[in-house]
Amino acid sequence: MxxxxxxxxxxxxxxxxxxxxxxxxxxxxxxxxxxxxxxxxxxxxxxxxxxxxxxxxxxxxxxxxxxxxxxxxxxxxxxxxxxxxxxxxxxxxxxxxxxxxxxxxxxxxxxxxxxxxxxxxxxxxxxxxxxxxxxxxxxxxxxxxxxxxxxxxxxxxxxxxxxxxxxxxxxxxxxxxxxxxxxxxxxxxxxxxxxxxxxxxxxxxxxxxxxxxxxxxxxxxxxxxxxxVQNVLQNQYVQYKQSRESIELINYKYHDLKHQIAVLRSEEDPKKREEFLNRMEDGIRQYEAQNKTGNKVLDTVLTTKSLYCTKHGITFTCVADGTLLDFMDVMDICSIFGNALDNAIECELKIPDKEKRLIHVTVSKQKMFLILRFENYCEETLQYQEGALVTTKKEKEFHGYGLKSIQYTANKYEGAVSMNVEDNWFELKVLIPMGQK
Known part of the structure; x- marks a missing residue:
């Protein structure tokens, strides 16, 4: 009992x-x-x-x-x-x-x-x-x-x-x-x-x-x-190495063609040949690595993305002082810029009107902080909650790691990431204290 x-x-x-x-x-x-x-x-x-x-x-x-x-x-x-x-x-x-x-x-x-x-x-x-x-x-x-x-x-x-x-x-x-x-x-x-x-x-x-x-x-x-996140970062680094090799090859071809054109110009040719040479020079000019920021890694990433933008009718502008990134690791530069620009390009490709496909990047210094700002025109209605952007894709669990990789890299340098959507413009800003190792 x-x-x-x-x-x-x-x-x-x-x-x-x-x-x-x-x-x-x-x-x-x-x-x-x-x-x-x-x-x-x-x-x-x-x-x-x-x-x-x-x-x-x-x-x-x-x-x-x-x-x-x-x-x-x-x-x-x-x-x-x-x-x-x-x-x-x-x-x-x-x-x-x-x-x-x-x-x-x-x-x-x-x-x-x-x-x-x-x-x-x-x-x-x-x-x-x-x-x-x-x-x-x-x-x-x-x-x-x-x-x-x-x-x-x-x-x-x-x-x-x-x-x-x-x-x-x-x-x-x-x-x-x-x-x-x-x-x-x-x-x-x-x-x-x-x-x-x-x-x-x-x-x-x-x-x-x-x-x-x-x-x-x-x-x-x-x-x-x-x-x-590490896979995303590693993929960006692999893309950087592949792009660097491709761009070096393009630059070699570019310089070879310039010498060939110079030889042809020295000859007495008809006006039609002159016009043909002009068109030929204009056609290959877009393949020159135009981004000269002072940082070879940043130059490679920006050039790769700008070439892709040119091919798909996206206006890409950049004002960057690459020397400010000298304290950052190569993979970290690839991660931040690669993921940020990939997201921006993906957004722009959804816009039917090519005149509105706009991306702008700035790298600057304010006091003792490095400021990386990525802006792109956006027509989608984005859900933006507490510093986090909610993906608009159906398979949500398989996306969003690009932004997480950026945040992970910024945290590594004791930095911060902020996002804002206003008047059809999406802004991603990365703030990093200068001198971090």
Missing amino acids: IDYIMPDIPRIYTAIAEWVACMLFILPVKKRFDRLKTGLLAAGALIIQSLFLMVTGNVRIYFWIPCMVIAVLLMIGFIYGCCEISLRDAGYFGMIAVVAAEFMASVEWQVVCFFWNGSVPALAIQAVLLAVIYGGVAFILYKMLHMHLPKDGKMGISFKEYASGFLIAVAVFAVSNISFLTENTPFSGTYAFEIGNIRTLVDLGGIAILYAHLIQCCELRVRKELEA
């Missing part, structure tokens, strides 16, 4: 624990609404969760599991409603929140029953203990989660990661609550405080396992993103 010296946890306590556990994930993540709407939604969620648990407190045992499933779905819905994240990420956070709430409620009630010998203390004492223990546990868990959760809360959880997290949460919940369902198993307790100990310790272990699972998922996400 189970000893009933330890009374059941009040359902309102469980509801508060579940609400607090959800707030652990809501507070550090980007919200879907403003503060007022989020606050009202949070208050409504607390009321609904409390009423549901109190109403279903005395249901029969075979209704207990469906009621718990509904309670978990309410928690997931609360997180999803407040945060601008996917439903799968909300479900993953909800699973961790359930185990955290179970632990929070269990440890608080076990402390109360231990010091008051199974009796219920005064309401004021209950409120103080509730605030202190819930607050302490929530503070520790919040600090642990805040170190690893992405600022936007978008974990990008895969199906396998979600399934493994789900199995862990279900196993922890089942083992911690099995004694409340039946004592006829090898893992059930037979005494009230023994049951409480099992529940508290199993939930604590479950939090540790799910926390390790969360860290692993976050690290895997960061590793994948870093690899993608």
Whole structure:
């Protein structure tokens, strides 16, 4: 027989624990609404969760599991409603929140029953203990989660990661609550405080396992993103080397043709031949490396992009002092200018009117800062949120790494990246302190 010296946890306590556990994930993540709407939604969620648990407190045992499933779905819905994240990420956070709430409620009630010998203390004492223990546990868990959760809360959880997290949460919940369902198993307790100990310790272990699972998922996400950024950077460097070889060959051909033309001009030729030579010279002039900025790497990148722009009817202008980039690594120069110009060119190719295909680049110095500014005409309606440009492509998960690569490179030099869209002009600006190594 189970000893009933330890009374059941009040359902309102469980509801508060579940609400607090959800707030652990809501507070550090980007919200879907403003503060007022989020606050009202949070208050409504607390009321609904409390009423549901109190109403279903005395249901029969075979209704207990469906009621718990509904309670978990309410928690997931609360997180999803407040945060601008996917439903799968909300479900993953909800699973961790359930185990955290179970632990929070269990440890608080076990402390109360231990010091008051199974009796219920005064309401004021209950409120103080509730605030202190819930607050302490929530503070520790919040600090642990805040170190690893992405600022936007978008974990990008895969199906396998979600399934493994789900199995862990279900196993922890089942083992911690099995004694409340039946004592006829090898893992059930037979005494009230023994049951409480099992529940508290199993939930604590479950939090540790799910926390390790969360860290692993976050690290895997960061590793994948870093690899993608490095691939973009490496591709830009490979393009730079290929372009350098092509441009050198073009320059050789250019100079050879100039000498041939000079020889032909020295001969007595008809006017038609003169016109033909003029046309020939004009035709090859576009292949001369016209960008002479003082930095060979920048010259190569700009020349490659300007040749491509000329071929596709894009007006490309540049005012750059390449000597200001001497402190930067070759791959970093390729990454910033290559990705920025590729994005600008891609935008311009979507504009039917070639007269409006405009790109302008400036490299300048202001006080002790290097300023790289990329401007291009843009007719698309771009979504611009908190310094991040939301891609307009359908397969969003496979795009955006060009800008991330630029931001990654700027951070390497303790710099900053800003973007702005105004009057059909998109501006990307990179600000880097001078003298960084």
